Amino acid sequence: MEFGEVIALMSVVIGLPWLVLHYITKWKTAPTLTVNDEALLDEMYQLARRLDDRMETVERLVAADNPDFKASRALTDGSRNSADFDEIEDRVPAKTRRR
Numbered sequence: 355m356e357f358g359e360v361i362a363l364m365s366v367v368i369g370l371p372w373l374v375l376h377y378i379t380k381w382k383t384a385p386t387l388t389v390n391d392e393a394l395l396d397e398m399y400q401l402a403r404r405l406d407d408r409m410e411t412v413e414r415l416v417a418a419d420n421p422d423f424k425a426s427r428a429l430t431d432g433s434r435n436s437a438d439f440d441e442i443e444d445r446v447p448a449k450t451r452r453r
Contacts, residue, residue: 399446 355363387395413425 399442 413423417423417425
């Protein structure tokens with residue numbers, strides 16, 4: 355065997371597994387969401403939902419008192435214009451959704 359072949363063989367046998375294992379270790383130690391983070395996100399989602407309900411109530415009350423009022427979030431047929439919330443709601447597990 356020539357010197358170049360030995361180096362190539364050593365690279366494949368030692369270097370490649372070391373490289374793969376190194377990045378697997380880096381991947382496993384990467385920061386992830388903790389249980390506390392998930393609980394905080396759930397709490398923030400519920401708070402945002404309650405605030406959204408309150409805004410709808412305020413807009414309905416103002417619209418009842420002032421016929422010229424145009425709600426920025428409510429459509430004329432009474433449905434909501436909240437595409438952002440709909441997108442978020444699609445990602446939230448069904449058990450935490452409000453019915």
